[in-house]
Amino acid sequence: MEKVIKTTTGIYQGYEENDHVNFLGIPFGYGRRFKRAEEYYVDDPQKINLAVRPGTQPMQDKALEKNELHFGENCLNLDISTPNVKGKFPIVVEFYGGGFLHGGNIVKNMPWLDEQQVVHIMPNYRLGLFGWGTISNGETNVGLSDQLMSLRWIIDNADKFGGDANNISLVGLSAGAKSIAALMASNSKLLDKIKKIILFSGSFQTIRNMETSQMVTNRFCKTNNISTDKDLLNLTDDGLLSVQQKTIGEHIATNWFGPVVDNDLISDNWLSVLAQRVQRTDFKSLIGAGSNEQEKLDQYNLSKLKNNIIPDLFGRNADVILKQLSSTNNGDQKSYLIKLIGEAMYSYPAYRSQKFLSENGAEVYGNYFTVLGGSHGGNIEYLNTPTKELNIEFRKNRNYYFQLVMDFLLNDKPYNDEIKYEWPLFDENQLVMELDPDDLSSVSMISYQWIKNMPWQNYKL
Template sequence: MVRTPYGAVRGRREDGVAVFRGIPYAAPPFGPHRFRPPVPPDPWDGARDAGAFGPTAPQPPYSEAFAEYLADPVVPGDGCLNLNVWTPQPGPAARLPVLVWLHGGALTRGSSGVPVYDGRTFARDGVVLVSVNYRLGVEGYGLFPDAPANPGLRDQLAALRWVHESIGAFGGDPGRVTLAGQSAGAISVGALIAAPQAQGLFHRAVLQSGPPEAADRDKVRRMVRRMAARLKVPATAEAFAAVDREVLLRAQAEAGRLSSPILGGPAFGIVVDGDLVPRDPLQALVEGDAAVGAELLMGWTRDEYRLWLVPGGLLERVDRLGAVALAGAMARCRCGHEVPRGYRALHPEAGTAEIVGQLVTDHLLRIPLHRLAEARPGSSYVYEFAWPSLRPGLGACHALELGFVFDTGEVPESAKLSGWGAPRELAEEMHSAWVRFAVDGDPGWQAWDTSHPVRILGDGEPRTVHGPRDGEFDLWAADAAARASAPPVPVPEDGAAGRGAELRSVVRLLRRGAVRGH
């Protein structure tokens, strides 16, 4: 039993580790609290049972195509602002390092209850693991004229404050907190690194396959307006709060069905709000404005895009479209013809789908993380996960590294992506590196410098390679320089002709193909 600021919680002993699940860090975000910043939970008397995961945030289910690869357990209930703690030694005397985990899922899906995120291996190795649920989709990232922006990110900040106040009683040291996340969780980590209100709440960070970024406010508004049109209500928080939760989720799923990382489109995201997110997080970090001045561990998988294209058969469809798909990728990435030509020269054996996927991956993930490492030499550690899944077509896809980081490859939910028989030695290598980083800020390889060291994990023996993607990054730098020096391109008077309209039609064609595949 451990006492928190709001009451005592009673956990369980499992394989020598103390586990506390479903601890509320804020009040249920419904009723008067819906679409509002989180507020503290009501205190309770006696010992609250913490043996089971708490409610998950409302979210639509994955499509059948994606559910084949990704686990997404649902726990019903209103109290979705909860967290879990795995610790080897409860009590204030331990003062162990802490790792706080933010799950991915495009800010619309996911939870801390996914079995892949089981924290027992971190606790076994002397690190207190905290995993967090937070609001998702329109509940957490809808943009309304009558409510504050980014309530889901504010949930995460509230959870960090809970950790700062409470983790000592669970054996953790509030002065040694690492904030970590993957995909949308990593995007959240990037925003919190740059958030002035998060200063002092964590001391180093891990960004896996997600860069610091701010979404275009109009893109988020378009999602809300699409939902409002389907619901036949005004695009306000007051009107949305009056809609049944399940009806709201169906409208959200329908409004977002044409959007994806490859194809773009309206989506939910963290936006600049002048408060918690005062400016674009990547720009703030590159210019040295950050809450965390210590170490960063960040990286990507070699074939991120394959999780976005393989389910539903979109990979083959993109290959068949050929030049049309490349034109759509150029529109998505806002790059000139020389960039895909350069990729063809660097990878002459690659098909169209691979070129398109790597273009978009570099644009969305690798280039922003590369910029961040360049801005923080000596304290940034970069990796590339390169082990190909045993499941056909996935390669080293997005999210595949998670079972290795948590060393949970034996659970069925990990095997959904990896297949059975993933290499134990790779899990031991990666998990140990993340533990070392949480303990002392050094995962065990060379920090970023002018030689651009990248740790390659899963392609033979772990090794450090210098500048493995510099050729691609140089293409983007040259393209940016050419665009900066080029004279403005005149826009046709009718507004319908020209390359812009043509590329928009290409992207629409690709999206229709994605819908048929899903």
């Protein structure tokens, strides 16, 4: 099998595994401090480069630990797994999760894609302050620009690695899903090339206003006695990471970073931009979330949840959560509050995204899962669990679910003749597929009592 590809950023030799050819660490751009991604310059276009080891990973907490991996700000590289470089297979681009603070293409959330008849690609993007900070004299949405440049590279080089540039799907978990949502709502015409998206445990809730983004940066400066955010330009990579670590401390900073309305890449009217993209391209969506995504917060007492955790996660919108809590007569307030937090962060944004896209003519498939307690990313963990490790009665359902997801990626519809279960469209009946450990069923979300008055921007300072 051919293991060498000639791309716009050089010639690379990969290796064969699982009947696929793999290429690791191929550069697609160049990253400078607080600047959007730039085109990668090839020193020697005739040199054959080995692409058999992981590329540089984004700066994050692990970079300050002893580690065999290399971390750095200039981390714009991607990994490819293709059935054949001479083919023309559907392309599935996976953006990793990690709260915009952690992650990298060294760990795939959906490794099983490497064994399917698709080209599986995982790009890196910058994290935390490096990718999502709003800094004076810096540029906005740096991490988003990294993702856009990776997509540009993928489209330009599709025929070199056996991919079909007219059949590209974006898949993501958590921050990866939120990134994809922001990309689809962005002003970039490049996203018109996307045919399908899969958003698991993340959707359109992370886009924030410029004021909030600037206040987050000010928080980092104040905590570290830095007089102006311009001084962040002069720190080493490790120094900037130390500033970030000191500020976050024991905070749960899941929502501190994310795409920002800069009226450049993302406009104030991003919902209208999204609706126009649906009407222009007719892209299809599969959007899912769990029944209790924040169950891990059970380790905290009620007081800490109210006074620390909720402000960390929602900022000014914490009042929306607390007001709903005070209006209930539920005896176990802590459990109810944890469920509310998960709903506000994940299941309600997923539902609202399904509804908005459907009302604007999109083909949308909803997924509400209770596997593994409905915890964050539980459906992906369920898919990643080897069949032999599941209870016998759960194995068939896991295989069915996997087949349906792959049918969506390969055939545009989550329907499988063998299963005889058709994933319902989300339309005026608001039907979604509910995934239990031992059952697939269609349920309507019309009568579900969602959290009230939560704005699209669920984190606001």
